[in-house]
Amino acid sequence: MDSFLLIFLIVIAYVALLLILKHLGFGEKKVCKNCSNCCPDCQKAMERIKRKRRDYLLNHCTFHIFDFKRYRCMECGWEGLRWEKQLRPGKS
Numbered sequence: 255m256d257s258f259l260l261i262f263l264i265v266i267a268y269v270a271l272l273l274i275l276k277h278l279g280f281g282e283k284k285v286c287k288n289c290s291n292c293c294p295d296c297q298k299a300m301e302r303i304k305r306k307r308r309d310y311l312l313n314h315c316t317f318h319i320f321d322f323k324r325y326r327c328m329e330c331g332w333e334g335l336r337w338e339k340q341l342r343p344g345k346s
């Protein structure tokens with residue numbers, strides 16, 4: 255029973271941490287004057303690329319709180335995951 259409670263508390267703490275990170279804008283798309291999604295290194299536009307298997311896994315592990323998408327910089331080749339704020343709540 256104690257170990258169940260411990261796991262429960264860890265899960266709660268984990269979800270709380272994810273929500274805090276989201277609130278702080280961790281890994282959020284950057285908007286600059288050039289484009290709506292710019293590279294963290296060179297501020298140039300990034301293109302959307304196909305997600306990898308581990309990206310789907312990460313989204314599952316973060317309970318789709320972020321819904322990360324994979325982007326690549328056309329200028330310097332930076333590649334990584336970014337998420338954007340949803341203006342409207344998701345379709346039910």
Ligand SMILES: [Zn+2]
Pocket residue numbers: 293294295296297298327328329330331332
């Ligand atoms: Zn770049």
